[in-house]
Amino acid sequence: MRPSSPPLMLFAAGLGTRMGALTADCPKPLIRVAGRPLIDHALALADGAGVTRIVANTHYLAPRMEAHLAPRGVAISRESPRILETGGGLKAALPLLGSDPVLTLNTDAVWTGANALTQLIEGWDGARMDGLLLLLPAAKATGHGGTGDFVMRPDGRLDRARGAAGFVYLGAQILRTGALADISDEVFSLNLLWDRMIAEGRLHGLIHDGGWCDVGRPEGIVLAENLLGGAA
Numbered sequence: 001m002r003p004s005s006p007p008l009m010l011f012a013a014g015l016g017t018r019m020g021a022l023t024a025d026c027p028k029p030l031i032r033v034a035g036r037p038l039i040d041h042a043l044a045l046a047d048g049a050g051v052t053r054i055v056a057n058t059h060y061l062a063p064r065m066e067a068h069l070a071p072r073g074v075a076i077s078r079e080s081p082r083i084l085e086t087g088g089g090l091k092a093a094l095p096l097l098g099s100d101p102v103l104t105l106n107t108d109a110v111w112t113g114a115n116a117l118t119q120l121i122e123g124w125d126g127a128r129m130d131g132l133l134l135l136l137p138a139a140k141a142t143g144h145g146g147t148g149d150f151v152m153r154p155d156g157r158l159d160r161a162r163g164a165a166g167f168v169y170l171g172a173q174i175l176r177t178g179a180l181a182d183i184s185d186e187v188f189s190l191n192l193l194w195d196r197m198i199a200e201g202r203l204h205g206l207i208h209d210g211g212w213c214d215v216g217r218p219e220g221i222v223l224a225e226n227l228l229g230g231a232a
Contacts, residue, residue, distance in 0.1 A: 005051045005121055006174060007097040009090055009104040010042055013059035013079050016108075018217045027061045029107040030068060033221055034228045039065075039107045043072060049117035051103070055096045057089045087188040091180040100178065101126070104190075106171030110224045112231035113210010120174045123206045130202035131175035131194060133158065135167035136212055143214035143223045144168050156204040160195075167205060170212050 016028030023031070029039035039056075046054055054072070058065045059079040066076050077093035084092055090104060101124070103117055116134055124132055138148040148166030150158040161167075179193055197203035211231065213224040 005049055005117070006101050006103050007053035007055065007099055008046055008051045008117070009093055009097060009102055010039065010054060010056040010074070010107055011086060011089065011104065011171075012039060012065055012107045013057040013083050013089060014108075015060045015083070020218060022218055023060075025061070027058075027065045029065065031215070031221070033110055033215060033224045037068065038110070038215060039068070041110050042105050042107045043074075045105065045111065045115055045117050048115045049121060051117065053098060055093045056107075057084075057093060059083045082187065084187050086190040087180065087183065087192055088186050090177065090190065091183070094177060094180070097177075101174050101176045103174050104172070108215050109171055110213050110215065110228055111208075111210060112212075112227060113208065116170070116172045116208060116210075119206060119209060120172060124174050125204075126176075128202070129204045130179075130197045130200070131173060132204050132206055133194075134170045134172040134208050135205045136170060136208050138165065138168050141168040141170070141212060141214070142227055143216070143220045150205060152205045156206070157198075157201055158194075158203045158205045159198060167207070170208055172208075 012029045016023035019028055030037045055075045055077055056069055057077045057079055062078050075096045077096055120132055148161045149169045151161050151164055151166040152158055194203055211227050213227045214220055215224050
């Protein structure tokens with residue numbers, strides 16, 4: 001039997017500046033890839049994983065994002081006047097999420113293979129973990145440059161790659177949020193939380209069983225559609 005799903009935070013507040021003219025009047029999560037908005041690809045993962053409580057943060061062109069999400073019953077955490085980054089955004093949304101741990105998912109990527117959120121739910125072990133990140137080797141992360149974000153120990157615990165060939169974080173994770181209360185900043189990255197988990201040996205990684213493509217730049221749209229087409 002599949003474990004019950006934690007609530008899900010969708011990160012959808014970004015300005016999408018790397019997309020250039022494509023985001024002049026369109027939030028990046030609404031850019032269409034393979035016939036549907038990027039955020040709908042994320043919502044399909046949520047549906048497949050049985051997620052019932054979803055929260056999305058909004059900022060840039062927030063009314064358009066919120067109108068798109070309204071029919072799905074997605075709760076909105078609007079960030080104004082400034083974007084709070086991943087850590088601040090998640091902390092601000094905690095009252096809407098309602099329980100711990102939580103899933104988080106970026107909305108600027110597409111996936112093939114096993115459902116990313118289901119893998120995290122099934123791989124979660126709260127006795128050993130405070131965070132579980134979905135990863136791929138850098139060479140298999142389509143649309144991503146660089147050598148990777150993390151290296152993984154044999155038991156699955158993560159350390160920073162620090163220039164070594166490693167694994168790319170794919171923007172999908174499950175994590176405990178209690179330590180967010182100890183961070184007084186309003187605007188901050190979840191990297192602060194990850195570094196604390198690494199120091200305590202509580203941040204783990206899981207290799208995604210499938211493909212992934214970052215759609216952070218215009219050229220990522222073609223790469224993503226080729227990936228999805230090859231998986232059909």
